[in-house]
Amino acid sequence: MKERMNSRHDLDQLLNAEAQQGVAKLVRDLKDEEPDMAWRAALSSKIMEQSVAVQRRRKFNFFLKPASGLALASCLALVVVVSTQRPQTVPSNPAPAVASASIEKLIIDEHQNVAYATDVSGVGLAQPEANYERAPRVADDPILVDFFQL
Amino acid sequence: MTCRWLPIPLSIAIVSAAVAQGSDAQRAADLIRAYINNQSKTRFHGEREVTFSGSKGSQSHVEVIRKDGVRVRVDFPAGSPFEGQIIVENGKERRHYLPARNEIRIQPVRSDRFVQRLKRLIQSSDVSRLTVTDGGEVAGMPTQMVEFRGQREPGFKLWIEPKSKLIVKRQIYGPNQEIIGGYTFRTLNFKPSFDGIDFGLSVPGAKTTRPSDELARAASKLGLPALQLDRSTKFTLEFVRTPERKEAKVIIQGYFRADDVQVTLFILGQDVNPEMLKRFAKGPVKTYAWKVNGVQCVLTGEVGEEELQRLSTQVKA
Amino acid sequence: MNDLATESALIDRCRKQDPKAFADFIDLYQARVLGFVKRMVENSEDAADVTQEVFIRAYQNFHRFDQRSSVRTWLFRIAHNLCIDRARKTDRRLKTASLSYSDEDGDEVIDVQDTRWEPETMALDNELATVIERGIGELSEKLRPVLLLHDREDMAYEEIAELLQIPVGTVKSRLFLARAHLQQVLTNYWNGDVVPSRKGVTS
Numbered sequence: 001m002k003e004r005m006n007s008r009h010d011l012d013q014l015l016n017a018e019a020q021q022g023v024a025k026l027v028r029d030l031k032d033e034e035p036d037m038a039w040r041a042a043l044s045s046k047i048m049e050q051s052v053a054v055q056r057r058r059k060f061n062f063f064l065k066p067a068s069g070l071a072l073a074s075c076l077a078l079v080v081v082v083s084t085q086r087p088q089t090v091p092s093n094p095a096p097a098v099a100s101a102s103i104e105k106l107i108i109d110e111h112q113n114v115a116y117a118t119d120v121s122g123v124g125l126a127q128p129e130a131n132y133e134r135a136p137r138v139a140d141d142p143i144l145v146d147f148f149q150l
Numbered sequence: 151m152t153c154r155w156l157p158i159p160l161s162i163a164i165v166s167a168a169v170a171q172g173s174d175a176q177r178a179a180d181l182i183r184a185y186i187n188n189q190s191k192t193r194f195h196g197e198r199e200v201t202f203s204g205s206k207g208s209q210s211h212v213e214v215i216r217k218d219g220v221r222v223r224v225d226f227p228a229g230s231p232f233e234g235q236i237i238v239e240n241g242k243e244r245r246h247y248l249p250a251r252n253e254i255r256i257q258p259v260r261s262d263r264f265v266q267r268l269k270r271l272i273q274s275s276d277v278s279r280l281t282v283t284d285g286g287e288v289a290g291m292p293t294q295m296v297e298f299r300g301q302r303e304p305g306f307k308l309w310i311e312p313k314s315k316l317i318v319k320r321q322i323y324g325p326n327q328e329i330i331g332g333y334t335f336r337t338l339n340f341k342p343s344f345d346g347i348d349f350g351l352s353v354p355g356a357k358t359t360r361p362s363d364e365l366a367r368a369a370s371k372l373g374l375p376a377l378q379l380d381r382s383t384k385f386t387l388e389f390v391r392t393p394e395r396k397e398a399k400v401i402i403q404g405y406f407r408a409d410d411v412q413v414t415l416f417i418l419g420q421d422v423n424p425e426m427l428k429r430f431a432k433g434p435v436k437t438y439a440w441k442v443n444g445v446q447c448v449l450t451g452e453v454g455e456e457e458l459q460r461l462s463t464q465v466k467a
Numbered sequence: 468m469n470d471l472a473t474e475s476a477l478i479d480r481c482r483k484q485d486p487k488a489f490a491d492f493i494d495l496y497q498a499r500v501l502g503f504v505k506r507m508v509e510n511s512e513d514a515a516d517v518t519q520e521v522f523i524r525a526y527q528n529f530h531r532f533d534q535r536s537s538v539r540t541w542l543f544r545i546a547h548n549l550c551i552d553r554a555r556k557t558d559r560r561l562k563t564a565s566l567s568y569s570d571e572d573g574d575e576v577i578d579v580q581d582t583r584w585e586p587e588t589m590a591l592d593n594e595l596a597t598v599i600e601r602g603i604g605e606l607s608e609k610l611r612p613v614l615l616l617h618d619r620e621d622m623a624y625e626e627i628a629e630l631l632q633i634p635v636g637t638v639k640s641r642l643f644l645a646r647a648h649l650q651q652v653l654t655n656y657w658n659g660d661v662v663p664s665r666k667g668v669t670s
Contacts, residue, residue, distance in 0.1 A: 032502035120331035
């Protein structure tokens with residue numbers, strides 16, 4: 001049987017049909033694989049390279065922009081003045097304040113820390129135990145563990 | 151003619167490489183299997199350096215291990231920040247003595263947790279991801295280094311001493327290939343004398359506490375309900391922790407089942423966004439968030455979301 | 468903690484090309500982008516390369532991200548464009564039609580085959596997942612991203628239309644056709660017929 005559909009309304013109806021929704025659900029349920037560690041390491045390394053390039057470009061732009069509307073001599077002079085008088089404004093190593101990570105991310109991290117904790121030491125002290133038993137400020141309360149800092 | 155015959159050596163090379171890789175993985179699996187099978191029989195006395203690595207750098211300490219089959223005792227040398235503490239496991243329970251509090255914490259055993267993980271690994275298709283190479287000397291003994299580079303779970307490197315089948319060094323990696331930590335034995339004696347060594351750990355006058363006591367203490371301190379996973383689920387509460395963060399009032403409970411399935415229960419003094427949780431959850435880790443009388447709860451674990459949802463109905467005061 | 472505020476703060480830091488924030492951003496999206504790219508380029512090695520390129524491009528250009536679209540739309544637009552580039556480079560031929568339709572003006576004319584089947588009886592086991600993945604692989608470069616963005620990424624029609632620069636009506640018709648093809652593939656599978664080889668569906 002063939003049907004001919006030629007309006008948006010009909011198309012919406014078609015898309016909401018049981019068979020179409022059934023396919024959609026099966027597609028939605030397909031699993032995605034997490035990239036492997038080597039892939040992530042390679043990407044991190046490339047991003048770090050890019051980060052260095054960004055810092056270099058920022059430095060370059062800092063010097064280039066003030067010079068753009070002036071003659072070469074004025075430009076050089078300006079660069080000298082800027083670079084000698086206001087060196088502290090050059091973002092040579094910008095380290096933006098690390099915003100506190102979301103509680104959701106920390107929950108996932110902590111779950112994984114639990115899994116790794118015993119993988120590392122087995123029968124011995126797990127990392128959180130080592131952390132709080134070492135720290136005098138929480139010695140009076142052994143359940144206080146600064147796990148988010150691990 | 152040359153081109154015509156070229157595929158033959160090429161095919162042989164490819165097949166040989168595949169066979170070599172397969173036998174390599176097999177050899178690694180055999181080493182792990184030998185370690186697992188020998189676990190309950192190994193006897194030794196040794197000293198190892200344990201290192202934990204985190205975002206704030208690494209910290210190390212030394213542990214003195216005495217192992218007599220399934221019985222294990224861990225002491226800490228003089229000068230260690232943990233001097234005086236003692237940990238024993240007897241295959242049924244773990245006891246951890248804290249001298250400053252004169253307290254013995256009783257918890258489920260941990261020593262075979264990693265063994266369970268290895269068992270699962272060599273029974274799975276991931277076994278093909280194992281490799282083995284010469285590991286050099288550790289504690290004066292030659293070793294074979296088995297490496298697992300996980301796709302769905304963190305990887306590790308194990309240095310196995312072939313005669314004793316003992317893991318004399320190991321490094322554990324996190325999901326982003328970072329080193330989480332590991333240990334290295336400095337000395338090992340496979341003919342130890344355990345005369346006079348107490349594997350039972352009974353300290354006169356010391357009070358004993360269990361994780362449920364710690365939960366009650368945490369709940370009282372933070373003003374949160376002492377919700378926990380019902381025992382009928384077969385999950386055992388192993389530890390309770392509370393973080394020191396002004397913005398996050400939370401009790402964390404670690405649960406394990408006999409088949410080594412782990413779930414973590416979070417009782418929070420603030421709301422969380424379930425969608426954000428799902429987005430941060432990596433690989434097989436699933437999450438389920440719900441509220442009990444207005445209190446935010448979250449379950450995380452490497453089980454299906456439906457299973458977490460089912461478990462959530464078993465979280466009770 | 469407010470979800471939107473958290474994400475907004477993360478994006479602000481990414482726009483300043485803060486590598487730490489960008490690492491969190493990668494954590495959030497890597498599996499989904501890789502999943503999308505894998506289904507777009509077929510070869511898994513290519514997919515890994517392209518996905519890295521997606522994040523590198525995103526990092527390089529984050530300071531230009533003007534937030535007129537959502538960050539997800541922006542990121543998947545990069546991913547889609549790179550997948551198309553890669554397909555062009557590998558000279559992937561456009562596929563022949565097995566369903567007829569016209570979608571260029573949004574005034575769809577669609578011939579629908581009546582394929583009787585019962586999706587509720589299908590659980591997504593490994594074999595079925597393989598069949599679906601193959602079915603997705605058979606879709607044309609026009610149908611496939613629409614299906615993936617809508618049914619996997621849960622994007623709205625309008626968001627997909629903006630991302631792919633096509634009318635909303637076209638998004639709907641492509642989605643319909645993509646699903647219809649999968650429906651056909653599944654019906655064949657369900658009836659025990661051989662799963663179709665890569666003869667393909669195209670626009």
